[in-house]
Amino acid sequence: MIEVELADILRRLRRVEDELAILRIIASYGPLVDAGEAQATAELWCADGEYDVEGWRMRGRDQVRAMVESPAHRTLIAAGSAHFQGPARIDIDGDEALAVFESLLVHRESDGYEVLRASVHRLELRRESDGWRIARRTGRLLDGGEQARELLSTFARRSGDRPSADPRD
Amino acid sequence: MIEVELADILRRLRRVEDELAILRIIASYGPLVDAGEAQATAELWCADGEYDVEGWRMRGRDQVRAMVESPAHRTLIAAGSAHFQGPARIDIDGDEALAVFESLLVHRESDGYEVLRASVHRLELRRESDGWRIARRTGRLLDGGEQARELLSTFARRSGDRPSADPRD
Amino acid sequence: MIEVELADILRRLRRVEDELAILRIIASYGPLVDAGEAQATAELWCADGEYDVEGWRMRGRDQVRAMVESPAHRTLIAAGSAHFQGPARIDIDGDEALAVFESLLVHRESDGYEVLRASVHRLELRRESDGWRIARRTGRLLDGGEQARELLSTFARRSGDRPSADPRD
Numbered sequence: 310m311i312e313v314e315l316a317d318i319l320r321r322l323r324r325v326e327d328e329l330a331i332l333r334i335i336a337s338y339g340p341l342v343d344a345g346e347a348q349a350t351a352e353l354w355c356a357d358g359e360y361d362v363e364g365w366r367m368r369g370r371d372q373v374r375a376m377v378e379s380p381a382h383r384t385l386i387a388a389g390s391a392h393f394q395g396p397a398r399i400d401i402d403g404d405e406a407l408a409v410f411e412s413l414l415v416h417r418e419s420d421g422y423e424v425l426r427a428s429v430h431r432l433e434l435r436r437e438s439d440g441w442r443i444a445r446r447t448g449r450l451l452d453g454g455e456q457a458r459e460l461l462s463t464f465a466r467r468s469g470d471r472p473s474a475d476p477r478d
Numbered sequence: 479m480i481e482v483e484l485a486d487i488l489r490r491l492r493r494v495e496d497e498l499a500i501l502r503i504i505a506s507y508g509p510l511v512d513a514g515e516a517q518a519t520a521e522l523w524c525a526d527g528e529y530d531v532e533g534w535r536m537r538g539r540d541q542v543r544a545m546v547e548s549p550a551h552r553t554l555i556a557a558g559s560a561h562f563q564g565p566a567r568i569d570i571d572g573d574e575a576l577a578v579f580e581s582l583l584v585h586r587e588s589d590g591y592e593v594l595r596a597s598v599h600r601l602e603l604r605r606e607s608d609g610w611r612i613a614r615r616t617g618r619l620l621d622g623g624e625q626a627r628e629l630l631s632t633f634a635r636r637s638g639d640r641p642s643a644d645p646r647d
Numbered sequence: 648m649i650e651v652e653l654a655d656i657l658r659r660l661r662r663v664e665d666e667l668a669i670l671r672i673i674a675s676y677g678p679l680v681d682a683g684e685a686q687a688t689a690e691l692w693c694a695d696g697e698y699d700v701e702g703w704r705m706r707g708r709d710q711v712r713a714m715v716e717s718p719a720h721r722t723l724i725a726a727g728s729a730h731f732q733g734p735a736r737i738d739i740d741g742d743e744a745l746a747v748f749e750s751l752l753v754h755r756e757s758d759g760y761e762v763l764r765a766s767v768h769r770l771e772l773r774r775e776s777d778g779w780r781i782a783r784r785t786g787r788l789l790d791g792g793e794q795a796r797e798l799l800s801t802f803a804r805r806s807g808d809r810p811s812a813d814p815r816d
Contacts, residue, residue: 311649315649315652315653315656318656319652319656322656322659322660322663325663326659326663329663329666329667332734333736333737335734336733336734336735336736336737336748337736337802339733339734339749340736340747340748340749340767340798340799340800340801340802341799341800341802341803343749343767343789343799344796344799344800344803345796346799346800346803348803349800349802349803386791387791388790388791389765389788389789389790389791389792389795390765390789390791391733391749391751391765391767391789393733393749393751393765394733394734395734396734397734413751415751415762415765415789417765417789417790417791421761421762421763422751422761422762422763422764422765423762424762
């Protein structure tokens, strides 16, 4: 009887820890990429992880690292930038997870800061032997178009009527 | 002895799960409303839930759905919009909860993105048989006025000296 | 055997509660400081807490309170402001913790809202008898400079290759 309760508690506790671990990965991205920390940014991804974002299609950590080290990215952060992310909705299914959130790219101009881009992102995450990593990140500009809408609607389509609000479902 | 410990653990675990479930509801709102997902947005509310925000007073899910389907909202998202939310401070009391957070409404213009509005929101949430939902959401523009200030000060007034920082209080 | 499992569960549960408690402190700051709630803002800090931010070096709660009550801050919030914070990456080590996040200062102008500042913040937190508080908060403008970069890189430097993604590491 107690063993059954303990097994249930351990399952629920692991789910909570998983959700916080994934939030931690998402929260790590902005500061690392704004610092130009190419290696630490790339290590958020799986070795074979993918990153599709306006103008870039990266496959594997070397290509993520190359993006952070690119002249375009270095120029962007040299003036001062914030890859600013919103709260993420996360669904975990065993060793895989899905997260959706919006982001702003804020950039320092001569007379203040401008919002250069507003985007939506979908992350597919995978549990590896030493923790969660990003298997695929897809980002699209919020321009009213169909590609952005598909990412924004991720959880509306997955759960039917409504997102599950109970972690014990 | 072990039964007492287990009961305490289950109570604390449920509180943690509740807080994450509420964060998930808050994180769901932006992507769904920017996608124009009227039904999925409305389902974040209780059947008799309320939503008071500048210019709109909605009662029940049909009115939330009608807001998302309105020409004004459709025009807003057609150009590209982010209903971008900040981190939420949440207090849970049994089957009810209170959350406060700020938000930005970012909109695509011909030459970039503009912040059209900055607001503060207070959510009253209720646990229903299948999870947490919004019983009432109140939003006010951050214009230095008294209505915004009252929402911003929610937790300063509730807890006296300071917000409780310990989930085991 | 069960006692060992319970001790492990309690240790992991406490870590999860700690992380949520710290997120709650971070989420409290924006609404309180935008409301001008000087006392409640100051109480987020330890009695001997420090706050270093562009143009201000505060030592102790009285000086945090004085900043919130200053004419400069009152003028800022009178027009309407959002001290808008991004998601925080948190590392907890016993009774101490470290958090890093970015923020935007959004201000109401005659024709909309402007992003006046984008910054990065590092929080050192300490567990006190009644919960977590801020021991030191350091903020720097995201201007491409070395001081901002040092804060942004906090976790890249601490963890070597990559941030730990597993709360059970």
